[in-house]
Amino acid sequence: RLLIIDFGSQVTQLIARRLRELNVYCEIHPFNMVTAEFLAEFAPKAVILSGGPASVIDEGSPRPPAEVFELGVPILGICYGQQVMMEMLGGKVERGDGTAEFGRAYVTPSQPLDLLNGWFDTGREQVWMSHGDHVAKIAPGFEVYATSPGAPFAVIADAARHFYAVQFHPEVHHTPNGRTLYKAFTQLAGFKGDWTMEAYRAEAVKKIREQVGDRKVICALSGGVDSSVAAVLLHEAIGENLTCVFVDHGLLRLNEAEEVVAMFRDHMNLRVIHAQEQDLFLGALEGVSDPEVKRKTIGKLFIDVFQRYAGEIEGAEFLAQGTLYPDVIESVSFSGGPSVTIKSHHNVGGLPEKMGLKLVEPLRELFKDEVRELGRELGLPPHFIGRHPFPGPGLAIRCPGEITREKLDILRKADAVYIDQIRKHGLYDEIWQAFVAILPVRTVGVMGDGRTYDFACALRAVTSVDGMTADYYPFSHDFLGETATRIINEVRGINRVTYDITSKPPGTIEWE
Numbered sequence: 001r002l003l004i005i006d007f008g009s010q011v012t013q014l015i016a017r018r019l020r021e022l023n024v025y026c027e028i029h030p031f032n033m034v035t036a037e038f039l040a041e042f043a044p045k046a047v048i049l050s051g052g053p054a055s056v057i058d059e060g061s062p063r064p065p066a067e068v069f070e071l072g073v074p075i076l077g078i079c080y081g082q083q084v085m086m087e088m089l090g091g092k093v094e095r096g097d098g099t100a101e102f103g104r105a106y107v108t109p110s111q112p113l114d115l116l117n118g119w120f121d122t123g124r125e126q127v128w129m130s131h132g133d134h135v136a137k138i139a140p141g142f143e144v145y146a147t148s149p150g151a152p153f154a155v156i157a158d159a160a161r162h163f164y165a166v167q168f169h170p171e172v173h174h175t176p177n178g179r180t181l182y183k184a185f186t187q188l189a190g191f192k193g194d195w196t197m198e199a200y201r202a203e204a205v206k207k208i209r210e211q212v213g214d215r216k217v218i219c220a221l222s223g224g225v226d227s228s229v230a231a232v233l234l235h236e237a238i239g240e241n242l243t244c245v246f247v248d249h250g251l252l253r254l255n256e257a258e259e260v261v262a263m264f265r266d267h268m269n270l271r272v273i274h275a276q277e278q279d280l281f282l283g284a285l286e287g288v289s290d291p292e293v294k295r296k297t298i299g300k301l302f303i304d305v306f307q308r309y310a311g312e313i314e315g316a317e318f319l320a321q322g323t324l325y326p327d328v329i330e331s332v333s334f335s336g337g338p339s340v341t342i343k344s345h346h347n348v349g350g351l352p353e354k355m356g357l358k359l360v361e362p363l364r365e366l367f368k369d370e371v372r373e374l375g376r377e378l379g380l381p382p383h384f385i386g387r388h389p390f391p392g393p394g395l396a397i398r399c400p401g402e403i404t405r406e407k408l409d410i411l412r413k414a415d416a417v418y419i420d421q422i423r424k425h426g427l428y429d430e431i432w433q434a435f436v437a438i439l440p441v442r443t444v445g446v447m448g449d450g451r452t453y454d455f456a457c458a459l460r461a462v463t464s465v466d467g468m469t470a471d472y473y474p475f476s477h478d479f480l481g482e483t484a485t486r487i488i489n490e491v492r493g494i495n496r497v498t499y500d501i502t503s504k505p506p507g508t509i510e511w512e
């Protein structure tokens with residue numbers, strides 16, 4: 001495996017993405033966790049030193065342990081990583097004179113180098129530079145292999161020791177041939193590119209068995225991709241010793257609870273407890289219209305309910321969670337030291353401590369699209385794996401204002417028609433998330449000879465990569481018109497349909 005030592009660059013995760021795409025297994029660890037002992041234990045086959053915002057000239061700026069250069073394995077330094085290598089191996093780094101180089105540049109070769117196999121077919125390569133300081137003198141043993149007009153040391157190497165250092169970021173999109181560079185690096189380090197999902201699955205099953213043995217595990221199954229894949233993987237590893245609790249809070253979509261339970265119980269043969277607690281949740285939400293109060297009410301009840309059901313499973317010692325890699329990477333922050341970011345809805349409200357349970361998190365090493373791939377590998381149906389994200393508080397936050405059973409019923413039907421339209425037009429996979437929100441207003445309409453006074457609803461559809469920013473989806477007017485007609489004809493209780501064309505920011509994806 002390959003070790004990426006993180007010095008806090010915004011794009012360190014992209015290095016891991018590029019390597020995983022090449023079927024090379026790697027892990028990111030923050031520089032301050034990487035000690036000489038850690039290195040000995042990890043035994044990397046190659047090391048990458050990431051970029052970072054610090055200046056190597058500053059006292060106390062981050063460094064890898066000197067032992068990294070004695071491992072006898074190939075090392076690639078990127079940007080700050082390059083400067084750290086020079087500083088530690090006897091070169092010299094100078095402070096930028098305030099004119100940081102940032103953006104597109106073109107490098108040309110000075111002499112051939114194994115790292116640059118597949119580069120320069122057209123004479124030069126576009127790269128993305130982003131740095132303040134620069135190397136002034138290269139370390140003994142190093143030579144220059146490529147330059148750009150602004151960077152005399154764009155690519156340098158001590159070819160005998162397989163130490164490579166580049167001034168630009170090969171992992172970003174704006175270095176179009178960066179993948180080739182990573183491929184060359186991993187190949188010369190002896191990686192065969194044979195890390196596959198099939199291998200991961202076998203390895204993960206083995207690890208779960210080692211951790212859990214013949215003890216019992218409980219899992220909160222939400223029907224979302226992460227918890228579903230985690231559950232199926234655990235089931236493969238420990239079979240009947242896994243019990244899933246599916247909490248039905250009455251805020252799910254049309255037929256969702258039945259479909260999820262049937263799939264896991266009947267199709268995948270998992271033990272699933274269907275906690276039918278609609279009355280409890282909807283009762284507690286009566287009269288509540290503040291979005292944050294809704295979230296807190298649902299979150300707290302969820303924990304109570306889960307605890308109650310889980311308490312009945314005798315001898316359970318582990319709680320399974322579908323935590324993903326981006327949630328656990330310790331990001332290096334220079335304001336307050338390394339921090340662990342865990343999305344609050346992944347970490348079920350401190351449940352493990354409260355219940356004295358140990359955690360089992362079989363997806364900790366995977367990115368979202370890898371989880372989907374693992375899900376396919378485990379036999380989950382493709383339509384299920386490709387489902388849009390659905391928030392924990394469910395329809396509660398798609399029903400602005402007070403929630404009533406009447407409104408929820410109307411909302412479910414309208415949402416089902418809308419999603420059906422999107423699927424029929426082949427648009428589902430182009431959209432990050434699509435749903436209907438029922439508005440807390442009634443409007444006047446005419447139908448046939450009569451006057452109606454019914455609810456208005458808003459359709460929402462956005463494209464996004466991570467849910468942090470989003471654009472509204474540009475449906476055709478024909479699509480919108482047809483969908484509005486269908487909703488009004490097929491769903492009693494709605495007589496007006498609007499389309500939300502707000503992007504995020506300034507809007508959010510959900511209405512609450």
Ligand code: XMP
Pocket residue numbers: 295345389390391392393433467468504507508509510511512
């Ligand atoms: P917003 O509305 O903040 O949503 O733009 C971004 C993404 O997060 C989801 N979301 C939630 N998920 N609990 C969740 O589990 C919540 O309280 C919650 N609020 C928003 C939302 O569906 C979108 O994917």
